[in-house]
Amino acid sequence: MAYLDVFSLAGRTALVTGAGSGIGAAVAEAFAAAGAAVLVTDVDGAAAEAVAARITDAGGTAAHHLLDVRDRAAADAAAARAAGLGGDGVVHVLVNNAGAIAPALFGKLEEDxxxxIVEIHLMGAFSCSQAVLPFxxxxxxxxxxxxxxxxxxxGTIGQANYGAAKAGIVGLTKSLAKELARRQVTVNALAPLAATPMTEGIRANEKLAAKTLERIPLGRWAEPAEIAASFVFLASDAASYVTGQVLPVDGGTVI
Structure with missing residues (x-):
């Protein structure tokens, strides 16, 4: 096999959550460009539809699906829809990307x-992973x-809920990697940092933006497309012997 062929996703089907914008949209488009059929899902149905349209307009294969990852029945429906997209009843790749933030210092952080945030990030990853498992x-x-x-x-200041949910995802990743290895299914996580709608509040605040850039050795924010390439790698045969790992794609923020 030629070296570059291992990065191809031709003949594979992917389900990407939170793919209506930001990193999720970039990942969906990158997967399609690599040859995958992609189910673009998001809690914002119009945004998911727009991303799917961009993919098909560019010659790729995609469909859109409204999905709130907190709704287990909706996750099951999305998994079944993705399995039918490629015509073989299989979902090769699940990307648990859906997310949100609700920042507050811990003393003022409300239980709700x-x-x-835990339900969207951690429980969402649980529900979607379990829904896709049979496929x-x-x-x-x-x-x-x-x-x-x-x-x-x-860790981070002012987002204990987000940090706790994201730490839980690391544990979920490593546990699933060990459990699903017997099926030759790999499970990995990425820790990205990019200029997206979720980071807009930080980037728009001069002081917060300056402090954040100080912590990034490369000294800049990535564009979502730069992040997406790492997802293609981990989804492809190039990463067939990689599992249970966390890959920071953050300009060196976590070293």
Whole structure:
């Protein structure tokens, strides 16, 4: 096999959550460009539809699906829809990317805000992974890619809920990697940092933006497309022997 062929996703089907914008949208488009059929899901149905349209307009294969990852029945429906997208009843790749933030210093952090973020990030990853499980192939092409954050690796100020949820995703990733290895399914996580709608509040605040850039050795924010390439790598045969790992794609923020 030619070296570059191992990065191809031709003939594979992927389900990407939170793919209506930001990193999720970039990942969906990158997967399609690599040859995958992609189910673009988001709690914002119009945004998911727009991303799917961009993919099909560019010659790729995609469909859109409204999905709130906190709704287990909706996750089951999305998994079944993705399995039908490629015509073989298989979902090769799941990307648990859906997320949200509700920042507050811990003393003022309300219980509902804590639960909401944990439910979206951690419980969402649980529900979607379990929903996709019956459709994952056992031939070494099955992938679950979870999205964590530096907040889950080293902590952060003002987002204890987000940091706790993202740390939980690391534990979920490593546990699933060990459990699903018997099926030749790999499970990895990425900890990205990019200029997205979720980081807009930080980037728009001069002081916060300056402090954040000080912590990034490369001294700049990545564009979502730069992050997406790492997802293609972990979804492809190039990463067939990589599992249970957390890959920071953050300009050196976590070293």
């Amino acid at each position: 805000a804590f639960r909401q 994952l192939p056992d031939d070494g092409t099955g992938r679950i890619l979870n999205v964590t954050s530096a907040a889950g690796l080293v």
